[in-house]
Amino acid sequence: MHKIIVTVALALCAGAALSAQAPSSQASAPAHKILLDTYFNHEADPSTGRLQHYTWDDTSKWGGYSQFGELFVRHGGTLAMLNEAPTSTLLKGSSVYIIVDPDHVKDNPTPNCMDKASARTIARWVKKGGNLLVLTNDRDNCDLHYINILMDRFGLHYNDTTILQLEIPTPENPTNVYPLQGIIGGEDKMYMRGTSSIRCTNKAKPLVWTPDGDIVIAEAPYGKGKVIAIADPWVYNEYIYHTLLPDNYDNASAAEHIIERLLD
Numbered sequence: 145m146h147k148i149i150v151t152v153a154l155a156l157c158a159g160a161a162l163s164a165q166a167p168s169s170q171a172s173a174p175a176h177k178i179l180l181d182t183y184f185n186h187e188a189d190p191s192t193g194r195l196q197h198y199t200w201d202d203t204s205k206w207g208g209y210s211q212f213g214e215l216f217v218r219h220g221g222t223l224a225m226l227n228e229a230p231t232s233t234l235l236k237g238s239s240v241y242i243i244v245d246p247d248h249v250k251d252n253p254t255p256n257c258m259d260k261a262s263a264r265t266i267a268r269w270v271k272k273g274g275n276l277l278v279l280t281n282d283r284d285n286c287d288l289h290y291i292n293i294l295m296d297r298f299g300l301h302y303n304d305t306t307i308l309q310l311e312i313p314t315p316e317n318p319t320n321v322y323p324l325q326g327i328i329g330g331e332d333k334m335y336m337r338g339t340s341s342i343r344c345t346n347k348a349k350p351l352v353w354t355p356d357g358d359i360v361i362a363e364a365p366y367g368k369g370k371v372i373a374i375a376d377p378w379v380y381n382e383y384i385y386h387t388l389l390p391d392n393y394d395n396a397s398a399a400e401h402i403i404e405r406l407l408d
Contacts, residue, residue: 176239176407178221180209183228183256184246184291198244198377200225209244211384212399216240219403229262235269240406242277245377248287257290267297271367275406279377282306282338298364298371299346307358307375309338336360339376363405372405 180200187197195202200223202208213223226234226241235241247255270276278295280286280302288302295301341358344350348364351372360375383395 175222176216176220177237178213178216178223178240179235179238179242180213180223180225181230181241181243182225183230184243184258185251186227186247186256187251195227198380203381205382206380208381209379211381211396212379215384215396215399215403219400219407221403221407229256230265230269232265232269235265235274238269238274240275240277241266241269242279243291244279245281245285246287246291250284251286255287257287258293259290260293263294263297266294267366270298270369270371273368275369276371277374277402277406278371279374279379280340281375281377282340288340295371295373298366298373299344299348300362300364300371300373301343301345302373302375303341303343305341306338307341307354308336308360336376336378342373342375370406372402374402 180198182195182199185198186195188194189196196204197207198209200209200213203210213221216223221239224238228234230241245251246258249255266276278291278300280288280291283304283306288304292301339360341360342350342362344359344362344364346364348362348371350359350362352361353359362373364371364373379395379399384399385396
């Protein structure tokens, strides 16, 4: 289903702005293993069988995550993908585990849905110090029901909704900006599609929300680790360096702020 595109102004990160180059101190630092799920999201090109959307090696404009991966590498990351259900052995040694746009039957006729066993395994890994990033979508474009088996453990819950449906901005008409508010300093103009929203309970806290109070980015501590929940998989290749956007939009900076929080 084609979604309406929205532009948002994002207040996201504390501290000084990042440069395009990784800090020199990272050259000698141990690499962080960044593990990207391709099991709960497993969309294949029907003509080739090749995985598409949200993979490190997808360099296409529409839906590839190669540029997001490059940002992790600049921050000392090494990239890997996991094409099966997570186990403690498979997650061991990873600094960050990322789940993006979990499949429903529109994406995959036999989706690999989150279940209690996988949720327990992931929660134990986070509790020991792992950092989990989950990016969903609006209710018509991903599973929000089963992924909450996992997210509810952390006091984070994706609402069954679609918000932020605005007109498409263009370089010629860049004025359609939907302001978001954040509890941490700094401001980036960030590009998103229509999203779901997030409910926070227990120790979870909102990081970014709309003027109407809908939370779109949130974070929760859990044991020695943390979880960041985002209501849209907004870091595709065409959005990172805003090839379709006016020059003053900066998804790359916003994505790096998220990476810093995950690797902190």
